[in-house]
Amino acid sequence: MYTRWTSHLKDENEKKRFRETVVSCKPVLDHLRGLLEEMELDLNRAEINPKTYDIPNWDYRQAHNNGYRQCLVYLQKFIDLDKQVIENKEKE
DSSP, rough: GGGGEEEEEOOOHHHHHHHHHHHHHHHHHHHHHHHHHHHHHHHHHHOOOOOGGGGGTTTHHHHHHHHHHHHHHHHHHHHOOHHHHHHHHHOO
């Protein structure tokens, strides 16, 4: 699990309890990840529509979409506890 999950805590017991709480919420986080993936797919569909370029200032919208996509990808990565466990094992 990324240390950022518990970086706001100082006490090791509190960190352990908080990690356990996050892990117990895994089904909710997995569902949220699925919702974020759907949002990213919607964004992809909208971007490949040629009518997107008919809008004035489409380049600003593209920049906005790029930032939005970056946020979606970051959140998906951050809440995917399975990949975090794999990455932590590789570091050990």
